[in-house]
Amino acid sequence: MIEAISVTKRFDQIIAVNEITSQIRPGAVFGLVGSNGAGKSTFLRLLAGVLKPDEGSLTIDGQPIFENTGIKRRCFYISDEQYFFPNTTPDALRSFYASIYPNFDNARFFHLMEGFSLDPKRKISTFSKGMKKQVSVICAISAGVEYIFADETFDGLDPVARQAVKGLLAADIAERGITPVIASHNLRELEDICDHVGLLHRGGILFSRDLEDMMQDAHKVQAAFSAPVTREDFPELDILRFEARGSLVTMTLRGRAEQIEAAMQARTPLFWELLPLSLEEIFIDETEVVGYDIKRLLF
Amino acid sequence: MxxxxxxxxxxxxxxxxxxxxxxxxxxxxxxxxxxxxxxxxxxxxxxxxxxxxxxxxxxxxxxxxxxxxxxxxxxxxxxxxxxxxxxxxxxxxxxxxxxxxxxxxxxxxxxxxxxxxxxxxxxxxxxxxxxxxxxxxxxxxxxxxxxxxxxxxxxxxxxxxxxxxxxxxxxxxxxxxxxxxxxxxxxxxxxxxxxxxxxxxxxxxxVYFETFFSxxxxxxxxxxxxxxxxxxxxxxxxxxxxxxxxxxxxxxxxxxxxxxxxxxxxxGAERAIAFPAARPFIRFPLIFIASLGMGYFFESIGDYEGWLLFGFAAGALFMNMLVQCIFDFDIRSAFKGLRSLGVYALCFAAFFSVFRFDLFGYDRRLPKLERVTSAAVVLDSTTSLLWAADGDYYGYHRSPTFDMLERVASDDPEVIRLAVELAEAAVANPLPEAPGQLILSFRQGTGRLTRAYRISEEAAAAALRQLYDQPAFRKKLYPIFRGDLPALIQVDAYDPFRYDRGANYRSAELIEELTQALRQDVEATSADAMAQARCVLMLSFYDERTAPPEDDRYTGYNRLSTCSVAVFDNYRNTLEVLRRHGVPLPERLSANEVESASVSYSLERLADQYPVLHPYLAVLPPADPEYQGDPELYAKYPEKVSVYESGISRYWNNYTARDSALIAALLESLEPRSALYLNPLRRETMALSVNLFEPDGLTYSLQETAMLEGEVPNELIEAIAANLRETLAIAAGAPEQAS
Incomplete structure (x- = not known):
């Protein structure tokens, strides 16, 4: 299990990660979402042992990660801009990783390369951005590690490749119980694959919850009342966003569906419906609560 | 794995x-x-x-x-x-x-x-x-x-x-x-x-410490x-x-x-400095170097202390701007850190003041006689002997090295007392423009105080006479007394006047007796005696390390020996050893070996010593026109004879002696330059120099010689006066010819 306790990382005067406390349980896909500059990449670099926390502790199975080769051998980090040696080929890269990761599966590497229609002998520098991402994912999966830290890995992959990567990760989770931690802005992708989501904003963590719980716990209500209503008319509800246009009201709120239903029916609306929220909508509403509302600049 | x-x-x-x-x-x-x-x-x-x-x-x-x-x-x-x-x-x-x-x-x-x-x-x-x-x-x-x-x-x-x-x-x-x-x-x-x-x-x-000895x-x-x-x-x-x-x-x-x-x-990747804490340790040393460097650069160009201060400020500011821009990769950071630069400026001012105003009394510091355990005294006239101890006797008056000072340091109370007195006199009466240099190095406990003072020629001569009469001083000065002298295996004996006459000897007995005799002679020869001494032979000693192969041809002083010694005519013990071992003494140079002698003389300096030349100097304009080389300046002195008319300079002129009697008189007053360097009590005159030419004009077998101070022959002065008279007469009669 990955455990972060009050992890803080500063770059000069900037606090990139601010007292993050979270747990990532094994065998689950952890999605790391957040606004630009929220500290997602920094958190992943901390997890990968590239950076050392200034404060707090970051452990995997109770052991610190930084300069711990035993732990790092169980992890693979795919950065947002993965580095490849000049003039190297996937096969040479395989050879390099195979000499570093003890459980590297060469047969699986070649099988996946073939599956993704990638030539192992071709120079990586001639590959497209998406193909390079595919090579990184293949190396990560073939490395036989327990933890994969992927930064914007789906960015640049075509839909087919995205599905294939998701399938691979799902299969490895099922077979080997690996724990991918994926940072992405593409919340639609994360929604499909993540079990657990951590939302970062300005270096701090807003929440970290199971996706299923979160989906069940966040709702959108559209209702029409005979007389105008205000936010204050619903004191028992945890409203994230409230929009009223005459008697028509749209609300985004947290809470159980039954509780919301009871509250709405108690006010006898002319019409009302409960709609499920996408992860993207949850992200927008949650960050808006803490003051991240760029669209106000535009409208 | x-x-x-x-x-x-x-x-x-x-x-x-x-x-x-x-x-x-x-x-x-x-x-x-x-x-x-x-x-x-x-x-x-x-x-x-x-x-x-x-x-x-x-x-x-x-x-x-x-x-x-x-x-x-x-x-x-x-x-x-x-x-x-x-x-x-x-x-x-x-x-x-x-x-x-x-x-x-x-x-x-x-x-x-x-x-x-x-x-x-x-x-x-x-x-x-x-x-x-x-x-x-x-x-x-x-x-x-x-x-x-x-x-x-x-x-x-x-x-x-x-x-x-x-x-x-x-x-x-x-x-x-x-x-x-x-x-x-x-x-x-x-x-x-x-x-x-x-x-x-x-x-x-x-630059700032007058008495600093580098x-x-x-x-x-x-x-x-x-x-x-x-x-x-x-x-x-x-x-x-x-x-x-x-x-x-x-x-x-x-x-x-x-x-x-x-x-x-x-x-730290993609930053200028990976460790932010290291920035001041990089910045301030660089600013310090730039301050000093640009200060001295501007002063050397502007030749005024204001430019020095400008250079200090400009160097510090420029380097600070450069470093800050590099640190942040941003030209807008050029004026960052001005407050800390101000603090630096104060520290730098304090540092510079120590030198500029000699705040700690560097130039005035004196040894305490009771604490001095040894003293080394080096005058211009003794430096060649120090170099000769390394075999490099042909070293002119080169400044001694620090290990030479260590070598000549004496613990003799009288030498120490004289050295302290010399230091006190130099500090009490500093002479920044004096021509001579006096280097004093005192050991006090575990510390050392070394200073180089300017000293007048008269004071240097007097100090040398006093010191030279101390046997302890002489023992440190002459290479033959060196405590670390290795086992000598060869001695070259050669003519100080001629290049091509010499022989080498490997007799252990001769070498042993020679070194003993030389030590006795040096110990026995007072300053007065050395002031009259003339060189008769040069000796170069070699050890295992410096000795040339036995079949090597004799090459004279071009080879670096272990130590070189001049034998003077009053070294009785040495001359006796040489005679006993059959080592011949070369004859002095005679007039028939010399076809001509070219004399280069300073009319001004020579006239100072010989009044007979005053009239010839008096017809020349003052120093300025000639010194500045501006013919128009001569117009101010219409009654004077310019160098352009006569060819006669108040500075350096040439006269060639061909008369054998005059050459013979000259030879009497000449001493081989190599030997003169090894006799601190004798000096070359600064008024003239002589070059000897052989009859055939092709061979160059004569060694360099120098005219002894106070021994310029009257015949030469008369010949020069006659030559000047004749030249002026020609100039007066036909100025265009003379010019």
Whole structure:
């Protein structure tokens, strides 16, 4: 299990990660979402042992990660801009990783390369951005590690490749119980694959919850009342966003569906419906609560 | 899985070697042409030039090849070391690469070890291979037996040290910096800044402390220790380099770099300085160097102290701006850190005031007689004797080195007392413009006080007479008394007037008796006696180390001996030993061996001593027109004779003596210059110099001579006066002819 306790990382005067406390349980896909500059990449670099926390502790199975080769051998980090040696080929890269990761599966590497229609002998520098991402994912999966830290890995992959990567990760989770931690802005992708989501904003963590719980716990209500209503008319509800246009009201709120239903029916609306929220909508509403509302600049 | 130690990882090493193969290939190519190919070409050219070369020629050719080509490799190794370091550590400056390397399950120490090993291999493997390849090239051409192994070994060591030292310095710079260009500049700073700082500090002492004695040995030693490039290239001349120092420094730098690598924050990539805390330690030394350097530069151009202060300020401000811009990669940061620069300015002002106003009384400091345990006194007239103790008697009045001061230091109470009195007199009555130099060095307990004072000629002469009459002073002064004199095995006895007359002797008995007799004679000869002494023979002694091969032809003073001694006509014991062993004394130079004597004289100086020349000086205008070389100035003195009309200068004029009687008189007053340097009680006149020419005009067998002070023959003065009279008469009659 990955455990972060009050992890803080500063770059000069900037606090990139601010007292993050979270747990990532094994065998689950952890999605790391957040606004630009929220500290997602920094958190992943901390997890990968590239950076050392200034404060707090970051452990995997109770052991610190930084300069711990035993732990790092169980992890693979795919950065947002993965580095490849000049003039190297996937096969040479395989050879390099195979000499570093003890459980590297060469047969699986070649099988996946073939599956993704990638030539192992071709120079990586001639590959497209998406193909390079595919090579990184293949190396990560073939490395036989327990933890994969992927930064914007789906960015640049075509839909087919995205599905294939998701399938691979799902299969490895099922077979080997690996724990991918994926940072992405593409919340639609994360929604499909993540079990657990951590939302970062300005270096701090807003929440970290199971996706299923979160989906069940966040709702959108559209209702029409005979007389105008205000936010204050619903004191028992945890409203994230409230929009009223005459008697028509749209609300985004947290809470159980039954509780919301009871509250709405108690006010006898002319019409009302409960709609499920996408992860993207949850992200927008949650960050808006803490003051991240760029669209106000535009409208 | 592979071996993965704490400080080495061979997978990483292989990977780094692969990534840096272009550099290894480039170095291999250059060394291939510099060593085996160049050797093959050199041997080929040599064989075509000489049909039947002697063994000596072959040896010289192969030695020259290796010394020249390996010296070239030394220069090339500096470039290679910097390139290898930048290549080995370049990834630290890229966030993309550092994310890759530092996320790998490899300890940072092992990553450092791999990078360091790559840096060494990139040059040393091709160098070893190409050097080894040159050996069969030599062997194929029949030179294997003539290979100068010792020379090759010495050069290989130098290349090794230079490469390692520069590579380690560049590695340290790379650890400190987060950008390749800044790391490159950092390497330059590491290599150049220390010697520049030493020179600037030394210059500051020289300029502001009147009595500062520059310890050239210490200065050279500091300069050599401050930069491997300085030391290794100076070692080409004197064949010694600080192997132990650089060995230790290489180890220290490697250790520090490994420590810095492990502690280096990954986020340091793409910043100018990876360790923010190191910024002041980089910034202020650079500002200090720039302040001093630009201050002295502007003062040298403007020749005014205001420019010095301007240079100090401009240097500090300019360097601060430059450094701040580099630190932030932002030109808008140029004016950052002005407050701390203000604090620096105050510190710098305090530092400079110490020198400018001699706040700590450097020039006024005096030894305490009761605490002085030894004293060394060196006057201009005694410096040649000190150099002669190293066999270099033909050394003019060169300033002594610090180890010479140590050598002549005497613990004799009377010498100490005289030395302290001289120091007190010099401090009480400073003469910054006086022509002579008096160097005093006192040991007080564990400390040392060394000062160089200006002294008048009269005071120097008086001081010398007093000191010279102390036997303890003489014993320290003459090389024959040197306590560390090695076992002498050969003595050359030669004519001080003629180059081609001399012989060498290897009789142990003669050498032993000669040294004993010389010691007795020096001990017995007072200052008064030396003031009358004339040289009759020159001796050069050699030990095992300095002695030439027995079959070597006599070459006179061009060879550096162990020590050189002049035999004077009042050295009775020495002359007796020479007579007993059949060593002939050369005859003094006679007039029939000289065809002419060219006399170059200063009319002004000569007229000072000989009133008969006053009228000739009186017809010339004052010094200014001639000194400034401006013919228009002569118009101010219509009644005077200009140098353009007469050819007569108040400064230097020539007169050639051909009359044998006059030449004979001249020879009576001439002393071999080499001997004059070894007799501090006799001086050459500053008013004239004489060059002797032989009858055939082709051979150059006469040694250089000098006219003794106070012994210019009257015949010469009369001849010069007659010559001036005649010249002026011609000038008055036909000025256009004279001019």
């Amino acid at each position: 592979t071996s993965n130690g704490s400080f080495f990882d061979h997978v990483q090493y292989k990977s780094r070697m692969k990534q840096g193969s272009w550099l290894t290939g480039l170095i291999t190519g250059v060394l291939f042409f510099t060593l085996p190919v160049a050797l093959a070409m050199t041997i080929g050219n040599f064989s075509r030039r000489y049909d039947l070369p002697t063994l000596e020629q072959k040896v010289r050719m192969i030695e020259n090849f290796y010394s020249n080509s390996l010296a070239l490799v030394m220069s090339f190794s500096i470039l290679c070391a910097v390139l290898a370091a930048l290549n080995a550590w370049g990834y630290l400056n890229s966030r993309k690469q550092i994310d890759f390397y530092h996320s790998l399950p490899v300890r940072r120490g092992a990553l450092f070890g791999a990078g360091f090993a790559f840096g060494l291999s990139a040059f040393l493997l091709p160098f070893a291979a190409m050097l080894a390849l040159s050996l069969p090239v030599a062997a194929i051409n029949g030179y294997s037996a003539l290979l100068p192994w010792s020379l090759i070994g010495r050069y290989v060591l130098r290349v090794l040290y230079l490469y390692l030292a520069v590579f380690c310095l560049s590695t340290a710079a790379s650890m400190l910096c987060g950008h390749t260009l800044v790391a490159l500049m950092g390497t330059g700073v590491f290599l150049i800044a220390p010697p520049v700082l030493i020179l600037l500090i030394n210059y500051t002492y020289q 310890n050239s040995v210490l200065l050279e030693s500091l300069l050599r220790r401050s930069s491997p490039v300085v030391d290794l290239f100076m070692s080409l001349n004197d064949d010694r380099f600080g192997a132990l120092w650089w060995g230790l420094l290489i180890l220290l730098l490697a250790g520090l770099s490994a420590f810095a690598y492990v502690r280096r924050p990954s986020e």
